[in-house]
Amino acid sequence: MDKKTEIIASATMLFMKYGIKSLTMDDISSHLGISKKTLYQFVSDKKDLVKQGMALMIEHEKSMLCQAMETSQNAIDELIGVTRCVSSEIGEMHPSVIFDLQKYHPSAWKLMETHKKNFIYNMMLENLKRGIKEGYYRDNLDPFVITNIYIGMVDNVLNPENPIHKSMSIDQLHKEIIRYHIMGIANEKGLLYLKEALKNNGNSKLAIE
Numbered sequence: 001m002d003k004k005t006e007i008i009a010s011a012t013m014l015f016m017k018y019g020i021k022s023l024t025m026d027d028i029s030s031h032l033g034i035s036k037k038t039l040y041q042f043v044s045d046k047k048d049l050v051k052q053g054m055a056l057m058i059e060h061e062k063s064m065l066c067q068a069m070e071t072s073q074n075a076i077d078e079l080i081g082v083t084r085c086v087s088s089e090i091g092e093m094h095p096s097v098i099f100d101l102q103k104y105h106p107s108a109w110k111l112m113e114t115h116k117k118n119f120i121y122n123m124m125l126e127n128l129k130r131g132i133k134e135g136y137y138r139d140n141l142d143p144f145v146i147t148n149i150y151i152g153m154v155d156n157v158l159n160p161e162n163p164i165h166k167s168m169s170i171d172q173l174h175k176e177i178i179r180y181h182i183m184g185i186a187n188e189k190g191l192l193y194l195k196e197a198l199k200n201n202g203n204s205k206l207a208i209e
Contacts, residue, residue, distance in 0.1 A: 004042045005056065007032060012053035016093045020050060020100035051108040054101070058115045061089055065123060075131030076186070076193050082123070083178050091171045098170065099160035116154065124150050128185065136190035146185060153177050 001009070011028050025046055029036045043049040068081030101109040125147040131137035156162065157173045164173065186194060 007034065007039065007042055008049065008052050008056055011049055012057055015050065015053060016090075016097060019094040019096035021096065021104060025049075047105055047107070050101075050105045051111065054105075054108040054111050057089070058111060061085065061115075062119060064088070065119075069123070069127075074134050074193070075127050075136050076182070076190055076197060078127055078130070079178060079182060080194075080197060082127075083175060086174055087171050090174065093170050095165055095169065098158055102160060116151065120154075121147060121151055131185065131190065136187065136193060137185045138187045141185055150177070150181055153180070 010032050014023060014028060014031055025036055025039060028049070029039045032039070039049075043052060064085040065082055068085050069078050072078035072081050101112065125143055128137060128141065128143035128146055132139055132141060132143070154177065157164065157170075157177065168176075182190075182194060
């Protein structure tokens with residue numbers, strides 16, 4: 001990891017932990033133990049830092065998700081792996097991050113939206129096709145319709161005005177969406193496999209810790 005990537009990655013971790021709006025460039029340079037002059041060698045301003053940070057985070061998530069897909073035994077395993085990957089990325093995310101991105105950093109938020117509508121959409125679509133082919137999902141499903149329903153649920157919970165954010169973290173909400181998604185698409189064989197897979201991994205429910 002080069003110096004620039006290290007600084008942007010570390011700053012992004014701070015944003016995820018404390019929120020974006022609450023941190024100034026002075027705060028960030030102080031936390032990272034570098035001067036503002038050094039920080040500004042790699043970014044033009046805070047908006048640029050946030051945008052580069054989100055881009056880096058997206059690429060890291062893509063890499064993790066691709067690995068989860070490539071190493072999974074079947075479609076159910078793939079979704080379990082995806083859930084764990086996402087949890088590792090957003091597990092400690094400050095509840096204000098989504099709101100801060102949407103309101104104050106639209107260009108960075110657009111990167112997240114594009115990632116969701118392209119990479120995440122295609123990943124979930126292919127998972128549905130795979131699960132049907134493998135015999136773990138119901139064969140009367142329309143993969144395109146179900147994928148759009150899933151993306152719609154994600155959009156709904158990412159809405160910062162949704163009151164559910166007062167009682168649940170983004171990580172918890174994501175796990176509940178995946179739980180709801182699998183329970184709606186899996187057939188008896190799929191549900192039995194899911195139960196055994198989680199049991200063998202020390203998890204009694206889909207809300208993977």
